[in-house]
Amino acid sequence: MTGGVEIVAGQAKKPATTGAYAQTRAVNPYRLRRWLGRLGLYLSVIFLVSPAILFFFWMFSLALKTELANTAYPPVFIPNPPTLANFVKVFADNDFLSYTINSVIVSFSATGLALLLGVPAGYGIAKSRATRAAVLILVARVTPGLSYLIPLFLVFQWLGLLGGYTPQIITHLVLTVPIVVWVMIGTFEALPVELEEAALVDGCNIWQAFRYVSVPLAKPGIVVGMILSFIFSWNNFIFGVVLAGRTTRTLPVAVYNMLTFEQISWGPLAAAALVVTAPVLLLTLLMQKEIVAGLTAGGVKGG
Amino acid sequence: MEATLPPAAPALGDARRGRNYARKYWMFTVPAAVVVAAVILFPWLFTLVMSVFDWKVSGNIYFVGMKNYVHLYEDSRFRWAVARTLYFTGLAVVFPMILGMWAAVCFATKFKLRGLARTLFILPMMATPVAIALVWTMMFHPQLGVLNYLLSVVGLPPASWVYQANTVIPTLVMVETWQWTPLIMLIVLGGIAGLPVDPYEAAIIDGASGWQMFRFITVPMVWPFIIVAAVMRLIDALKTFDTIFVITNGGPGTSSETINMLLYQTAFGYYDLGYASAQVLVFFIIIMAISIGLLRVRRMERWQ
Numbered sequence: 285m286t287g288g289v290e291i292v293a294g295q296a297k298k299p300a301t302t303g304a305y306a307q308t309r310a311v312n313p314y315r316l317r318r319w320l321g322r323l324g325l326y327l328s329v330i331f332l333v334s335p336a337i338l339f340f341f342w343m344f345s346l347a348l349k350t351e352l353a354n355t356a357y358p359p360v361f362i363p364n365p366p367t368l369a370n371f372v373k374v375f376a377d378n379d380f381l382s383y384t385i386n387s388v389i390v391s392f393s394a395t396g397l398a399l400l401l402g403v404p405a406g407y408g409i410a411k412s413r414a415t416r417a418a419v420l421i422l423v424a425r426v427t428p429g430l431s432y433l434i435p436l437f438l439v440f441q442w443l444g445l446l447g448g449y450t451p452q453i454i455t456h457l458v459l460t461v462p463i464v465v466w467v468m469i470g471t472f473e474a475l476p477v478e479l480e481e482a483a484l485v486d487g488c489n490i491w492q493a494f495r496y497v498s499v500p501l502a503k504p505g506i507v508v509g510m511i512l513s514f515i516f517s518w519n520n521f522i523f524g525v526v527l528a529g530r531t532t533r534t535l536p537v538a539v540y541n542m543l544t545f546e547q548i549s550w551g552p553l554a555a556a557a558l559v560v561t562a563p564v565l566l567l568t569l570l571m572q573k574e575i576v577a578g579l580t581a582g583g584v585k586g587g
Numbered sequence: 588m589e590a591t592l593p594p595a596a597p598a599l600g601d602a603r604r605g606r607n608y609a610r611k612y613w614m615f616t617v618p619a620a621v622v623v624a625a626v627i628l629f630p631w632l633f634t635l636v637m638s639v640f641d642w643k644v645s646g647n648i649y650f651v652g653m654k655n656y657v658h659l660y661e662d663s664r665f666r667w668a669v670a671r672t673l674y675f676t677g678l679a680v681v682f683p684m685i686l687g688m689w690a691a692v693c694f695a696t697k698f699k700l701r702g703l704a705r706t707l708f709i710l711p712m713m714a715t716p717v718a719i720a721l722v723w724t725m726m727f728h729p730q731l732g733v734l735n736y737l738l739s740v741v742g743l744p745p746a747s748w749v750y751q752a753n754t755v756i757p758t759l760v761m762v763e764t765w766q767w768t769p770l771i772m773l774i775v776l777g778g779i780a781g782l783p784v785d786p787y788e789a790a791i792i793d794g795a796s797g798w799q800m801f802r803f804i805t806v807p808m809v810w811p812f813i814i815v816a817a818v819m820r821l822i823d824a825l826k827t828f829d830t831i832f833v834i835t836n837g838g839p840g841t842s843s844e845t846i847n848m849l850l851y852q853t854a855f856g857y858y859d860l861g862y863a864s865a866q867v868l869v870f871f872i873i874i875m876a877i878s879i880g881l882l883r884v885r886r887m888e889r890w891q
Contacts, residue, residue, distance in 0.1 A: 329698070332708065346722070424627050536718070
């Protein structure tokens with residue numbers, strides 16, 4: 285920000301100082317300072333962003349190389365030629381297709397249910413100004429995921445549901461409902477009341493005003509809540525590792541099991557990691573603005 | 588906003604509907620409230636109950652009063668886990684905070700490819716933790732890992748990364764910093780975006796340096812955002828699970844066994860649910876105490 289402000293203010297400063305100070309030097313100190321500022325900015329950005337770039341570059345590199353190139357020393361950086369054999373191996377040998385389906389079932393159900401419950405709840409809280417209800421959501425965020433897992437694990441065991449999809453979907457609601465409610469409170473509070481008022485005056489009941497006026501207006505917020513809730517659910521590992529059965533494992537659990545059961549076979553492992561995280565990375569690249577808006581609204585993350 | 592509704596509607600002739608608007612909105616929250624009660628409130632209460640029982644998964648359940656808590660107090664493994672958690676958390680708050688504030692100042696400035704740079708910067712935070720933990724594990728490999736190769740390129744001796752007791756926590760902090768600096772950046776950036784330009788213009792005219800403007804204008808003005816970011820980071824750092832679980836599983840030995848890792852072991856390794864519940868409660872109290880402490884710092888800061 286300092287750089288941006290400097291440009292604005294520089295125009296004001298220049299005439300004020302040129303006479304006394306700047307003329308005594310060959311190089312205009314203001315321009316030098318500004319140039320150094322820009323250089324510092326670019327170096328900072330490169331320093332800050334390069335760990336992320338290098339990491340994901342290395343992830344792709346591992347996934348696209350043969351086993352021989354992956355265990356070479358010094359390491360091979362650019363796959364030459366790149367191979368898709370690792371991805372084929374992941375889907376052929378490790379049954380990743382069914383794990384992907386599991387992940388889709390769990391994340392989509394948990395997100396869909398969270399929207400069904402959370403959108404009206406956010407509306408109700410925003411309209412009745414029950415801000416205390418929001419505190420509960422904050423406390424839910426503070427609580428470690430494991431602490432939900434211990435009692436819920438027992439309940440699912442008693443009900444004989446362990447190993448199926450149901451326990452996973454229900455526990456994922458711990459992550460998805462709070463984030464949707466949180467985003468929706470903010471969204472509905474920010475909506476203009478006039479349209480809804482008009483609907484009520486014209487004889488809608490509050491349900492109709494919600495369904496036909498507020499919800500369509502809140503669509504951008506619903507999209508934000510949906511994306512975040514999907515990402516939190518998709519990325520979740522700890523619930524799956526305890527509650528999932530052999531056939532209902534989600535992708536993060538499946539890829540973790542690859543690590544423990546398969547001795548170092550880096551290509552397929554990296555390819556599997558990439559498959560797991562690819563949908564989330566794609567969503568981030570495509571919907572960056574919505575995701576940032578949602579995350580900064582409350583600084584909320586799942587877990 | 589809706590406070591304007593009740594007077595407006597009666598004026599149009601339907602007094603009854605007008606009066607009831609504010610009351611009926613709670614109905615929208617009922618389905619969510621039921622679910623929240625079942626999956627969030629119930630586990631909290633049930634944990635409280637379980638913590639005074641000797642509760643094994645096998646089915647033997649005995650009431651033991653405060654025995655679990657006494658055991659916890661005497662358990663040196665738990666005390667070490669607390670110490671490690673605090674050590675890890677301290678580092679995993681400080682580094683992301685410094686880098687995140689730095690990044691926020693950078694990303695608040697307009698420059699070429701800013702959008703792309705910001706998207707790349709936030710990828711670590713969005714990516715699936717298990718997947719990235721896996722790739723880090725491969726990078727830490729003592730012989731074939733790319734990190735030791737990069738060290739050798741710049742003439743440094745190979746590091747032991749997660750394979751030695753004294754380097755494992757700093758290494759995990761590095762992963763955590765890499766992953767969560769973006770969230771700090773986003774929160775602080777949100778604060779900076781709302782700042783007025785005038786103080787900066789005045790400061791430049793008065794000849795302030797970039798650092799002075801950061802220290803005496805930006806930091807005080809976005810202080811509430813910085814505190815929120817710090818509290819969020821603190822809570823997340825205390826709760827870190829996925830990356831530690833995948834990369835070290837608490838090892839080598841127990842040298843990276845944080846409270847959360849020990850909790851997992853107690854509950855789903857030894858299936859000692861009563862004792863694990865007591866650990867959950869103490870863990871929760873620690874989290875709340877530190878968070879509230881940090882929020883108080885914010886208030887004290889305001890008095891000065």
